Amino acid sequence: MDTTKPEAPKKDKLQNDASTELDSANAQSHPATIRKWFFYILIVGLIVSAVISIIAVLIGEINDVVTRALWTTFIMVLHSLIAVGLLSISTNKRNPNADEVALNILVGLTIASFVSSALGTWGVLSGAVVSDLYKLIFYALFADLLIFILLHSRMTDRAIARSAMASIGITVAFFIYLIPNVFTNSLNYTLPDIYNRGVAAFSILLSTAVVITIVFHWIYRIKHADELESQANAGQADTQLSEGSTPKQTMPLWAKVVLIVVGIVFGLPIVIGVLGGLLALLTRTL
Structure with a gap:
C-alpha cells in the first residue's frame, strides 16, 4: 500500500500558502519602500536644518541665503511628513487598485x-506662477480624492460600477478642461464666456453623476440589506478565526462621509435649480 499519496495535497496547500504570502509581501513592498525613503528625506532634512542653524549661530548673522535655506529645509520636512501621512492613510487592503492609483498621484502631487x-522660495518662480501651480495641484488633489472614493464603490453591482466609472471619466475630463484656467493669472490672458459656461456644465454633469452613484449605493443597500448583514457577520467571524483573511471590498467610513458631503454640496444646487425651473414653468403657465 502506497502511503505517500495523502501527503501530496498537504504539499500543494503549503506551496499555495507560501505563494500567497509572497504575493502579499510583494504587494506591500512598494508603499513600504516609498515610505522608507520619505523617512530618510525627513531625517536628512532635520540634519541639514540643524547644520544650517549652527553655521548661522557661529557666523553671528542670519542673512537672506540662510533664511531661504532654512525655509527650503522646513518645506522639505513638511512635505515629507505629509507624504508619510498620506501613504499611511492610502495603504489598505480594501481595494488595492484604488490605493495604488491614489498612492502614485499623491506622491507626485507632494513632490510637485x-x-x-x-x-518660489529662491525666487526662481514668481509668486503668480507659484500661485497658479498650486491651483493646478489643488485641482489634481480634488480629482484624485474623488477618483479614490469612487474606486471604492461596490463594483460588483453593474449599475454602481457603470455610474462610478462614468463619474471617474467625467472627473478626468473636467480636470483637463480646467487646465487652461490655471495660468490666467501668471500669463495674463482672459478666457471667453463660453469657457465659463463649459465649467458650469461640467460641474452640473459631475455632480449629477456623483449623486446618481450615491443613490445607486442606497438602492443596493436597501435591496440587499439581509445579504450585507450576513456578509458583515461572516466577515467578523472569519477575522476572528484568521488574522490573515482579506476583508470584503467596502468603502471606508471617511470615504462615505466625504462622498456624502460632496454629494450634498453639488447635489443641492441641482435640486434647487430643478425646483426653480419647475416653479418658473408653472408660473408662466398659470
Whole structure:
C-alpha cells in the first residue's frame, strides 16, 4: 500500500500558502519602500536644518541665503511628513487598485508641491506662477480624492460600477478642461464666456453623476440589506478565526462621509435649480 499519496495535497496547500504570502509581501513592498525613503528625506532634512542653524549661530548673522535655506529645509520636512501621512492613510487592503492609483498621484502631487515651494522660495518662480501651480495641484488633489472614493464603490453591482466609472471619466475630463484656467493669472490672458459656461456644465454633469452613484449605493443597500448583514457577520467571524483573511471590498467610513458631503454640496444646487425651473414653468403657465 502506497502511503505517500495523502501527503501530496498537504504539499500543494503549503506551496499555495507560501505563494500567497509572497504575493502579499510583494504587494506591500512598494508603499513600504516609498515610505522608507520619505523617512530618510525627513531625517536628512532635520540634519541639514540643524547644520544650517549652527553655521548661522557661529557666523553671528542670519542673512537672506540662510533664511531661504532654512525655509527650503522646513518645506522639505513638511512635505515629507505629509507624504508619510498620506501613504499611511492610502495603504489598505480594501481595494488595492484604488490605493495604488491614489498612492502614485499623491506622491507626485507632494513632490510637485515641494518643487514649486522651493523654486518660489529662491525666487526662481514668481509668486503668480507659484500661485497658479498650486491651483493646478489643488485641482489634481480634488480629482484624485474623488477618483479614490469612487474606486471604492461596490463594483460588483453593474449599475454602481457603470455610474462610478462614468463619474471617474467625467472627473478626468473636467480636470483637463480646467487646465487652461490655471495660468490666467501668471500669463495674463482672459478666457471667453463660453469657457465659463463649459465649467458650469461640467460641474452640473459631475455632480449629477456623483449623486446618481450615491443613490445607486442606497438602492443596493436597501435591496440587499439581509445579504450585507450576513456578509458583515461572516466577515467578523472569519477575522476572528484568521488574522490573515482579506476583508470584503467596502468603502471606508471617511470615504462615505466625504462622498456624502460632496454629494450634498453639488447635489443641492441641482435640486434647487430643478425646483426653480419647475416653479418658473408653472408660473408662466398659470
